Amino acid sequence: MITIRGGLTAPKGFLAGGVKAGIKVSGRKDLTLLYSEVPAVAAGAFTTNRCKASPVKVSQMHLKGKTHQAIIVNSGNANCANGRTGEKDALDMASKAGKLLGLDKRMVLVASTGIIGRKLPIEKVAKALPGLAAGLSKKAGSDFAEAIMTTDTKKKEFALEITLGDSSVTIGGACKGVGMLYPNMKTDKHATMLAFIATDASISKRMLEESLDEAILNSFNMVSVDGDMSTNDSCFIMANGLAGNKRISNKGSDYKKFTAALKYVAAEMAKMLAGDGEGATKLVEIEVKGAKSVDDARKVARKISTSNLLKCAIFGADPNWGRIVAAAGASGVEFDIDRMDVYLGPVKALSRGAIAKTFEKEKARRFFKGNKIRITVDLNSGPSAAKAWTCDLSKEYVAINSDYST
Amino acid sequence: MITIRGGLTAPKGFLAGGVKAGIKVSGRKDLTLLYSEVPAVAAGAFTTNRCKASPVKVSQMHLKGKTHQAIIVNSGNANCANGRTGEKDALDMASKAGKLLGLDKRMVLVASTGIIGRKLPIEKVAKALPGLAAGLSKKAGSDFAEAIMTTDTKKKEFALEITLGDSSVTIGGACKGVGMLYPNMKTDKHATMLAFIATDASISKRMLEESLDEAILNSFNMVSVDGDMSTNDSCFIMANGLAGNKRISNKGSDYKKFTAALKYVAAEMAKMLAGDGEGATKLVEIEVKGAKSVDDARKVARKISTSNLLKCAIFGADPNWGRIVAAAGASGVEFDIDRMDVYLGPVKALSRGAIAKTFEKEKARRFFKGNKIRITVDLNSGPSAAKAWTCDLSKEYVAINSDYST
Numbered sequence: 001m002i003t004i005r006g007g008l009t010a011p012k013g014f015l016a017g018g019v020k021a022g023i024k025v026s027g028r029k030d031l032t033l034l035y036s037e038v039p040a041v042a043a044g045a046f047t048t049n050r051c052k053a054s055p056v057k058v059s060q061m062h063l064k065g066k067t068h069q070a071i072i073v074n075s076g077n078a079n080c081a082n083g084r085t086g087e088k089d090a091l092d093m094a095s096k097a098g099k100l101l102g103l104d105k106r107m108v109l110v111a112s113t114g115i116i117g118r119k120l121p122i123e124k125v126a127k128a129l130p131g132l133a134a135g136l137s138k139k140a141g142s143d144f145a146e147a148i149m150t151t152d153t154k155k156k157e158f159a160l161e162i163t164l165g166d167s168s169v170t171i172g173g174a175c176k177g178v179g180m181l182y183p184n185m186k187t188d189k190h191a192t193m194l195a196f197i198a199t200d201a202s203i204s205k206r207m208l209e210e211s212l213d214e215a216i217l218n219s220f221n222m223v224s225v226d227g228d229m230s231t232n233d234s235c236f237i238m239a240n241g242l243a244g245n246k247r248i249s250n251k252g253s254d255y256k257k258f259t260a261a262l263k264y265v266a267a268e269m270a271k272m273l274a275g276d277g278e279g280a281t282k283l284v285e286i287e288v289k290g291a292k293s294v295d296d297a298r299k300v301a302r303k304i305s306t307s308n309l310l311k312c313a314i315f316g317a318d319p320n321w322g323r324i325v326a327a328a329g330a331s332g333v334e335f336d337i338d339r340m341d342v343y344l345g346p347v348k349a350l351s352r353g354a355i356a357k358t359f360e361k362e363k364a365r366r367f368f369k370g371n372k373i374r375i376t377v378d379l380n381s382g383p384s385a386a387k388a389w390t391c392d393l394s395k396e397y398v399a400i401n402s403d404y405s406t
Numbered sequence: 407m408i409t410i411r412g413g414l415t416a417p418k419g420f421l422a423g424g425v426k427a428g429i430k431v432s433g434r435k436d437l438t439l440l441y442s443e444v445p446a447v448a449a450g451a452f453t454t455n456r457c458k459a460s461p462v463k464v465s466q467m468h469l470k471g472k473t474h475q476a477i478i479v480n481s482g483n484a485n486c487a488n489g490r491t492g493e494k495d496a497l498d499m500a501s502k503a504g505k506l507l508g509l510d511k512r513m514v515l516v517a518s519t520g521i522i523g524r525k526l527p528i529e530k531v532a533k534a535l536p537g538l539a540a541g542l543s544k545k546a547g548s549d550f551a552e553a554i555m556t557t558d559t560k561k562k563e564f565a566l567e568i569t570l571g572d573s574s575v576t577i578g579g580a581c582k583g584v585g586m587l588y589p590n591m592k593t594d595k596h597a598t599m600l601a602f603i604a605t606d607a608s609i610s611k612r613m614l615e616e617s618l619d620e621a622i623l624n625s626f627n628m629v630s631v632d633g634d635m636s637t638n639d640s641c642f643i644m645a646n647g648l649a650g651n652k653r654i655s656n657k658g659s660d661y662k663k664f665t666a667a668l669k670y671v672a673a674e675m676a677k678m679l680a681g682d683g684e685g686a687t688k689l690v691e692i693e694v695k696g697a698k699s700v701d702d703a704r705k706v707a708r709k710i711s712t713s714n715l716l717k718c719a720i721f722g723a724d725p726n727w728g729r730i731v732a733a734a735g736a737s738g739v740e741f742d743i744d745r746m747d748v749y750l751g752p753v754k755a756l757s758r759g760a761i762a763k764t765f766e767k768e769k770a771r772r773f774f775k776g777n778k779i780r781i782t783v784d785l786n787s788g789p790s791a792a793k794a795w796t797c798d799l800s801k802e803y804v805a806i807n808s809d810y811s812t
Contacts, residue, residue, distance in 0.1 A: 051735030051743040081731050081743065083760030116728025117761050180715055180732060226714040227633065228729070229736035308632040308714065309586055309807055316808025322522025323634070325487050326586060329457030330635035337457040337487065354489030355523050395801040401715055402722025 001261055007157025009141030010172035011200035012242035013037040017135045018147030021128035023114070023121055024076035031128050032073050032147035033097060034196060035136050039067035040240035041205040042109065043212045045185035045220075047233035054079045054086035055110040056234060058094060065106045066205065071196060071236055072097040074125060075148050075176070076114040078192060080231040089120040096126055100133040111234045113150055113176065113192040145174040148194055151400060152178050156272040162261045164201070164254045167245035171261055173197040175269045179278040179401065181225035182306065183233045185216055192230035195220060195269055201258055202241035203248040210251075211259045212237050219266035222298065222388040225277035226397070227306040237262075274389035279397030282314055282371045288328075289385035290378040296333045297386035300377065303331035304388065311393035314373055319364035321349040328377055335379045343376040344368065352380075407667055413563030415547030416578035417606035418648035419443040423541045424553030427534035429520070429527055430482035437534050438479050438553035440602060441507060441542050445473035446646035447611040448515065449618045451591040451626075453639035460485045460492035461516040462640060464500060471512045472611065477602060477642055478503040480531060481554050481582070482520040486637040495526040502532055506539040517600050517640045519556055519582065551580040554600055557806060558584050562678040568667045570607070570660045573651035577667055579603040581675045585684040585807065587631035588712065589639045591622055601626060601641040601675055607664055608647035609654040616657075617665040618643050625672035628704065628794040631683035632803070633712040643668075680795035685802030688720055688777045694734075695791035696784040702739045703792035706783065709737035710794065717799035720779055725770035727755040734783055741785045749782040750774065758786075 009016050014036055021031035044063050046056045062068070072093050079086050090112070095105035112120070145155040159172035177183075177193030203211070216235055241247070248254045275283035286304050291297035304310065307327040313320040321342050329337065342350035345367035349359050367373070373392075415422050420442055427437035450469050452462045468474070478499050485492050496518070501511035518526065551561040565578035583589075583599030609617070622641055647653070654660045681689035692710050697703035710716065713733040719726040727748050735743065748756035751773035755765050773779070779798075 049732060049735035050737075050739070050741060051731050051746075078728070081728060081756060081760060083744070083758070085760070115726075116731060117756070119761075180729075182736075228713050228715045228732060231732045231735060307634050308803075309634045312804050312807030315804065318808065320521075322484070322487060322637075323586075325457050325522060326455060326634060326637045329455035329637060330588075331456075333456070335456060338489070340457075350487060350523070352489070354487060354491070355525075393804060395804045397714075398718050398721065398799060398801045398804060401718030402724065 001264065002161045004159045004161055006159045007141045007172045007174045008034055008144055008196055008198045009138045010159035011170040011198050013200060013240045014198045015136040015138060016144040017132045017140045018143030019128050019132045021124045023074055023124055029143065029147035030074055030076045031125060031132060032144045033132050033136065034071045034144060034198065035101060036069050036238055036240040038240050038242065039069050040238040041208050042068040042236065042238045043209040045212055045216050045235045047230055048184050049229050049231045051231045053112060053232040054082060054090040055112040056232060057087060058090040059109045059234065062106050062109055067107065068109055068238060069103050069107045070097060070101055071109040071111065073111045073148055075150050077112060077118055077120050078114045078116045078232050079112040079120040081117040082119055085119060089122045092122050093125055096129055100129055109236055111194050113194055113232055116231060148176040150176065151278055152176050153276055156269060158265055158268045160261060160265060162257055164245040164257060167243045169199065169201045169243040169245055171197060171199040171265050173265050173269050175273060177273050178276050179225055180228045180230045181223060181273065182227045182229045183220045183223065184229060185221060185233055185235055192232040193220060193273060195235040197237040197265060199239045200243040201239050202243060202245050203239045207248050207255055208237060208239050211262050214259050215262040215266040218263060219270040222302060223270045223274050224305045224390045271389055274391050277391035278400045279394040280391030281394055282373050282392045284314060284373045284390045286375045286388045287385065288377045290380045290382060291384040292382035294384045294386055297384045299333050300328050300331045301386045301388035303327050305390040308393055311390065314368060315392035315394045317365055317368040319344050319361060319368050324375060324377065325350065335381055339380040341378040341380060345374050407670065408567045410565045410567055412565045413547045413578045413580045414440055414550055414602055414604045415544045416565035417576040417604050419606060419646045420604045421542040421544060422550040423538045423546045424549030425534050425538045427530045429480055429530055435549065435553035436480055436482045437531060437538060438550045439503060439538050439542065440477045440550060440604065442475050442644055442646040444646050444648065445475050446644040447614050448474040448642065448644045449615040451618055451622050451641045453636055454590050455635050455637045457637045459518060459638040460488060460496040461518040462638060463493060464496040465515045465640065468512050468515055473513065474515055474644060475509050475513045476503060476507055477515040477517065479517045479554055481556055483518060483524055483526050484520045484522045484638050485518040485526040487523040488525055491525060495528045498528050499531055502535055506535055515642055519600055519638055522637060554582040556582065557684055558582050559682055562675060564671055564674045566667060566671060568663055570651040570663060573649045575605065575607045575649040575651055577603060577605040577671050579671050579675050581679060583679050584682050585631055586634045586636045587629060587679065588633045588635045589626045589629065590635060591627060591639055591641055599626060599639045599679060603643040603671060605645045606649040607645050608649060608651050609645045613654050613661055614643060614645050617668050620665050621668040621672040624669060625676040628708065629676045629680050630711045630796045677795055680797050683797035684806045685800040686797030687800055688779050688798045690720060690779045690796045692781045692794045693791065694783045696786045696788060697790040698788035700790045700792055703790045705739050706734050706737045707792045707794035709733050711796040714799055717796065720774060721798035721800045723771055723774040725750050725767060725774050730781060730783065731756065741787055745786040747784040747786065751780050
């Protein structure tokens with residue numbers, strides 16, 4: 001497994017483009033397209049929010065098809081809570097993009113991010129599409145990563161290579177999302193995080209779906225910026241087979257190697273999201289171990305990752321570990337506090353339910369002053385572990401979200 | 407039902423006191439006592455956090471007894487995550503207070519609030535107790551309300567009178583809690599909100615417990631400042647019978663009148679908590695109606711009340727109703743967005759899943775500039791309703807919680 005440069009267009013046969021369609025008030029890039037030169041199998045995971053944006057509904061419907069070749073994405077407008085007009089506009093985006101690319105609309109997937117409850121300016125999309133389609137290229141992969149940004153401060157791309165049999169297989173991804181970020185996605189269900197992954201692996205649609213499910217569980221679905229689950233969260237993967245590896249059609253060793261690589265890509269992208277959370281100054285990794293089950297470990301880790309109080313303490317470099325204890329206890333998971341240990345980085349704070357005799361607050365405070373914070377909770381009650389990622393909660397988060405006007 | 411002045415000592419036979427024991431670094435009042443001149447029946451509801459503070463465990467144990475006569479409370483130290491020492495100290499608080507008052511320790515209930523994970527300075531408690539016990543009085547009811555404050559900016563007291571038969575019955579309360587505030591309490595289980603209610607009603611212990619359960623469900627358990635459930639939340643009620651009403655021992659009309667009054671007291675106290683939330687500039691009331699069940703309505707209302715994004719928008723007076731839609735959809739309750747209406751105060755924003763044709767953003771913004779914000783969500787799917795209370799999320803909240811040092 002080798003990390004390489006680039007993102008979505010690193011795998012063979014993928015082209016991209018990103019343009020300014022005038023949807024964003026800022027005038028920045030806001031319409032983008034990912035295109036596979038050959039038909040690809042695709043899978044998608046979407047928010048489990050009851051109020052799903054129109055593009056989510058359209059993509060879910062289109063994913064019932066066998067193969068796909070393009071994803072059209074706009075930022076600046078979520079196309080959510082727009083009633084029937086919203087669905088018509090999302091379908092229109094797909095069919096207009098399809099027409100330009102010579103594809104049936106059902107081969108085109110759709111995603112949107114931005115403000116909820118405002119009509120998508122489909123006429124702006126229509127006007128910008130021909131230039132976008134004509135300008136598709138390998139090197140514009142990073143334009144894609146730029147054009148999906150909203151309050152993101154940096155582009156988020158990642159790529160790696162693995163070897164399956166005699167073939168070199170590449171997986172590349174791009175993602176966005178730094179607020180309203182608390183995805184809980186499922187394949188065949190629904191997260192405004194947007195993540196796009198492209199690979200030239202040859203794999204069946206069914207195996208691709210299963211691999212994606214495994215990958216999101218311990219990556220995107222373990223990230224929180226603010227605990228607010230979006231109406232638009234979507235994670236797409238397209239696999240076009242151009243690597244020429246022996247097609248993965250069962251859970252053999254190639255599936256396991258591919259899935260391990262996909263998990264790595266997804267986890268790296270998830271960390272980029274948390275680290276760039278709105279107003280964030282620090283990336284926080286919370287590992288829970290010694291849990292009775294992975295599900296328990298995930299619940300405790302995720303609950304800690306959404307504690308406003310802890311996130312404020314981390315912003316202030318205050319090693320207030322009591323807030324970790326309180327959050328863990330509020331997770332709904334049954335455990336015994338008298339067996340619980342808590343570490344702030346390398347510093348043991350809680351030992352079997354009471355303050356560790358060796359705890360040095362100033363040492364912990366120094367550690368909390370860094371920009372990568374690691375918290376470990378050991379429940380000492382079982383074999384299972386999970387990691388969650390979040391960021392600190394700063395005054396800037398409040399500024400961004402009280403000024404970000406409708 | 408008449409609202410009257412005063413708080414905990416408004417009912418007959420209750421005395422209180424509050425002193426400076428030196429537990430708080432600020433040097434403010436931090437030790438307080440509520441005393442009934444005659445034995446009272448008592449009930450308590452406590453946090454459902456797995457990590458329960460020692461005073462919670464001790465109070466739960468003592469509440470197994472038939473009658474109680476005092477509650478000793480310290481602020482500045484949560485006495486949580488202190489292992490066995492914590493429990494010994496909490497018991498010590500009860501027994502030392504009991505000794506001075508001539509009561510068995512099991513007749514004394516205990517509560518603590520403050521920093522987690524630091525040993526309770528029991529010697530300071532012991533030193534201050536004699537003065538506290540000697541100074542008990544009717545007029546010191548408000549000292550009690552003062553001495554339980556941590557980051558609260560104002561004392562929270564409320565009292566009212568009802569008539570049962572020929573007797574005038576008084577219910578008075580005091581509470582604190584403006585951060586780590588997301589109680590979910592149950593009687594015989596466990597919320598650092600602290601609420602204390604005293605009444606001179608004559609009522610059986612069993613009926614008092616049931617009445618308290620009904621009252622907290624639609625009051626304290628529907629308040630959120632930050633979504634962080636405490637290890638120490640406790641709500642106590644003592645009923646000493648001195649009003650002389652016919653003893654309430656079944657769910658007849660007197661029970662219903664008493665419970666209606668208790669619900670009113672608890673709801674008024676709950677609103678005081680939310681309105682004084684850390685850094686709060688506005689009190690927010692969220693009403694969900696048209697739900698299939700009360701439980702559904704409660705879940706949707708509570709989920710909306712914990713949306714950081716919505717709370718930031720309210721701080722900025724931004725009528726960003728899309729954040730209400732997203733939060734409602736993330737509640738886990740099944741409903742159809744195409745039937746959903748949302749009102750910002752009197753202004754209809756969402757109508758059957760799409761923006762209301764009559765929506766005037768500037769009108770909504772003017773409403774959001776007030777300091778009491780009312781949001782109504784109508785799911786149009788059933789007969790049930792519930793209300794939740796929260797406050798806006800300000801830069802000051804972050805300042806308070808990143809500076810509030812361990």
